[in-house]
Amino acid sequence: MSMPDPNKKLLWSLLVVELAIILLGIGGSSVSETGGEVTSKWWVVAGVGLGMLTVQTLAFLYYQHRLLKPIFAIHRGLEIILRTNAAHEVDVSDKSLLGDLPDLLEQLGTELGRNRTEVATALKTGAETTNVQKSQLEKVIEGLKEGVIVCDRNDRITLYNPSAVTILDDHPALGLKRSIFDLLPRTPIEHSLQILHAEEDKVQANKAAGFVCSVVDEEIMLRCHLAYLGEDENLKNERKGFVITFEDVTARQMTRLKRNRLLTSTLQALRGPMANLRAAAENIVTYQDMGAEQRIAFVNIIQEESCRLSAKLDEVEKDSHELVGDDWETTNIYSSDLVRSLARRLSHKGKIEVTMTGVPMWMTVDSHSLIIMLDLLMQHINVHQGVTDFDLEVQIGENTQYLDLAWQGQPLSSSQLSSWRHDELSDVVGKPTVDEILQRMGSEAWSLIHPRLAADAMVRIPLPGSIQQQTEPEVKKLPPRPINYDFSPTSESSDDSEIWNTPLSELNYVVFDTETTGLHIEDGDQVISIAGVRVVNKRILSGEIFDQLVNPGRKIPKESIVFHGITDEMVKDAPEFDEVLPRFHSFVQDSVLVAHNAWFDMKFLRSRAPFTGLRFTNPVLDTLMLSVCVHGTEVDQSLDGIIDRLGIDIFGRHTALGDSMATAKLLLALIEMLEPRGIITLKDAVDSSRELQL
Amino acid sequence: MANSILLVDDEPNILLSLEFLMKRAGYVVNTAEDGEVALEKIRDLKPDLVLLDVNMPKKDGFEVCETVRANPDWADIKIIMLTAKGREIEKEKGLALGASDYITKPFATKDVIDRVKAILEA
Numbered sequence: 028m029s030m031p032d033p034n035k036k037l038l039w040s041l042l043v044v045e046l047a048i049i050l051l052g053i054g055g056s057s058v059s060e061t062g063g064e065v066t067s068k069w070w071v072v073a074g075v076g077l078g079m080l081t082v083q084t085l086a087f088l089y090y091q092h093r094l095l096k097p098i099f100a101i102h103r104g105l106e107i108i109l110r111t112n113a114a115h116e117v118d119v120s121d122k123s124l125l126g127d128l129p130d131l132l133e134q135l136g137t138e139l140g141r142n143r144t145e146v147a148t149a150l151k152t153g154a155e156t157t158n159v160q161k162s163q164l165e166k167v168i169e170g171l172k173e174g175v176i177v178c179d180r181n182d183r184i185t186l187y188n189p190s191a192v193t194i195l196d197d198h199p200a201l202g203l204k205r206s207i208f209d210l211l212p213r214t215p216i217e218h219s220l221q222i223l224h225a226e227e228d229k230v231q232a233n234k235a236a237g238f239v240c241s242v243v244d245e246e247i248m249l250r251c252h253l254a255y256l257g258e259d260e261n262l263k264n265e266r267k268g269f270v271i272t273f274e275d276v277t278a279r280q281m282t283r284l285k286r287n288r289l290l291t292s293t294l295q296a297l298r299g300p301m302a303n304l305r306a307a308a309e310n311i312v313t314y315q316d317m318g319a320e321q322r323i324a325f326v327n328i329i330q331e332e333s334c335r336l337s338a339k340l341d342e343v344e345k346d347s348h349e350l351v352g353d354d355w356e357t358t359n360i361y362s363s364d365l366v367r368s369l370a371r372r373l374s375h376k377g378k379i380e381v382t383m384t385g386v387p388m389w390m391t392v393d394s395h396s397l398i399i400m401l402d403l404l405m406q407h408i409n410v411h412q413g414v415t416d417f418d419l420e421v422q423i424g425e426n427t428q429y430l431d432l433a434w435q436g437q438p439l440s441s442s443q444l445s446s447w448r449h450d451e452l453s454d455v456v457g458k459p460t461v462d463e464i465l466q467r468m469g470s471e472a473w474s475l476i477h478p479r480l481a482a483d484a485m486v487r488i489p490l491p492g493s494i495q496q497q498t499e500p501e502v503k504k505l506p507p508r509p510i511n512y513d514f515s516p517t518s519e520s521s522d523d524s525e526i527w528n529t530p531l532s533e534l535n536y537v538v539f540d541t542e543t544t545g546l547h548i549e550d551g552d553q554v555i556s557i558a559g560v561r562v563v564n565k566r567i568l569s570g571e572i573f574d575q576l577v578n579p580g581r582k583i584p585k586e587s588i589v590f591h592g593i594t595d596e597m598v599k600d601a602p603e604f605d606e607v608l609p610r611f612h613s614f615v616q617d618s619v620l621v622a623h624n625a626w627f628d629m630k631f632l633r634s635r636a637p638f639t640g641l642r643f644t645n646p647v648l649d650t651l652m653l654s655v656c657v658h659g660t661e662v663d664q665s666l667d668g669i670i671d672r673l674g675i676d677i678f679g680r681h682t683a684l685g686d687s688m689a690t691a692k693l694l695l696a697l698i699e700m701l702e703p704r705g706i707i708t709l710k711d712a713v714d715s716s717r718e719l720q721l
Numbered sequence: 722m723a724n725s726i727l728l729v730d731d732e733p734n735i736l737l738s739l740e741f742l743m744k745r746a747g748y749v750v751n752t753a754e755d756g757e758v759a760l761e762k763i764r765d766l767k768p769d770l771v772l773l774d775v776n777m778p779k780k781d782g783f784e785v786c787e788t789v790r791a792n793p794d795w796a797d798i799k800i801i802m803l804t805a806k807g808r809e810i811e812k813e814k815g816l817a818l819g820a821s822d823y824i825t826k827p828f829a830t831k832d833v834i835d836r837v838k839a840i841l842e843a
Contacts, residue, residue: 337827426809441784472811473783474815487817488809 097123113140179268194275199614202571215240219253232417238648249273300332306440361423397544407447412436419663433485439474527710531698535617536562536690540683541628542591553579558683565689574684576601612641623666625649652716653697729759730774756780765842775804790819
């Protein structure tokens, strides 16, 4: 431990000055006086001076050791406690004059340390709670049947849920940071925002505005609710972010429309034959004296018009069946889940058990009503026959699925079944009877001896309209596409300096891939598949994809099929490239386009510009070029080669979508590797790629 | 001997036409206006074929059909269901409960005669 410099200087200066005074005193006396007494007197003065000097020095050294040093130690300790380590032990000699000050200081440090830990823990717990709440909220939004889209104050989409994707039929304009107005019409949204703005100052203001609109470029009708996000007082007079929730009312609108049309056309169609019938019949009855020929004419009219009426009735009946059950709430449910829910419901009552038999399959039913209905049915059978164990099987018939409830015993009689059919489902809105539910489902119910198990009886409930196709897509392993190097310019983008100076990690990308009939566009090769995935904020948004087969308008060469697995049969009903391009263009918007060996794909993309008028002027990045920047040309630069080297694992490779996903992963890996090489912005990346070409 | 037919329907107007039609076709005809009367007449008369309306008061056609099928003595009695509804599901239910055929109202009279004939001669 040492003193700071200024103190040392002070001490030494003091000693020097005192010594100088003493020496001056001695010198002065020896010059002016020569007497022995006088001389000895001066020596006494000098001796006292020296003595004082010594005492002073000793006193100083004593205080330095007992007081100054401990104070400096405390000063340093305080700094450490404040800035870095609150548990720091202040190193002060026991003989210091500071008493218990160092101990108090240490206690203060300990206290501070504890407070700091508490604050840190509280912050951490707070953050964890927030995260849990956030993920719970995410789950809620994800699970909602309604579509949810959240927009920021610039009308850009910042969040949407899976239902939004489904309801909007995977609309290409649905994506993060995209303008809501590419998706939904501007007028109703702005109108709603104005209404909410005007309502804001009222005490009992409406918190949401509702409207019905159609989706841009689609025949989807939505019923929407719009509400402001949050209640930030500071933003009172500014535009705020907002959330739109919506449901698809297309089917409901269509049903209503169909129903109205059916009613109108039925009334009109019946009026004619009715009038003819009535007139002819009344003539015969009123004028019985008419001639035989006249009578036959009228009778023929009656016969003809009856036939017309019959035919019309059949027609109406057929149409009306399509409408029954249309607005009935159905959901997709796996049959084993249905049985599990039913078993859970029964387990509370504790006497009836149900077992799932047969192969489970997907059903489209109003599962809630169905479960209650089955519960009631089993209770009836239990009352009549004392049965407690049931088997439930879903199977596919010719045109419909059947739900078969089987048990050991006798079939139910019609009267037993009909007493069940008059039961009310008290848990269901409107308390419909089983019979009404069956009608809504377009179904029936009957009881028989089990066709396979003679000792068993069963109730069969057909489920019309519940059949679903559930085939998994086939995964094929295909050899890679041959690689082409071409160092032509990678972008013809307009000079938008902001985007060029944006770091690669902050850009919006669409990473895409095409499959083609061959490698030579000049020889008439065409695109047969195009896919892309959006990458925003270093996240691959696998929910925001574009995936489309394309009809090339020519035969797909056999030798190319080994590369992409796409056959003529697969593309025969697909749209042509010129129809697909506008949708892809709208999917891409102003993102940076990324592809592996991008010149190849861009060539096909740009080739149709003269015919479609669509120019892709976006900046383009080529993962092949970027990979060369990182690894050089010596190593294998095919997508497969790089992916193997970087350990990127992707399903469904060698489809346009699978390769887009792989390229997207590659892009993210490359951005990481380019950063330490000083390639930070889009401009850096494009310049580096250009340098390679020179 | 001519085949006997029991016509079951709660609408007298249609009974009148069907009775006329079947008699002209040479069958012995009886009628019943609801399900309970129908079962009594089936017991008494043991007809070869019952033309059975589905929607009736008291006992509906499905119940009558089921009762007939549950009795082994009546296994030879053929049943054709008649109904105002044209739903596929009800046809399936009728056939599942043991009816031989199914005719939807309104029908062509010739069609009824053809089907009755086909089933009795089968």
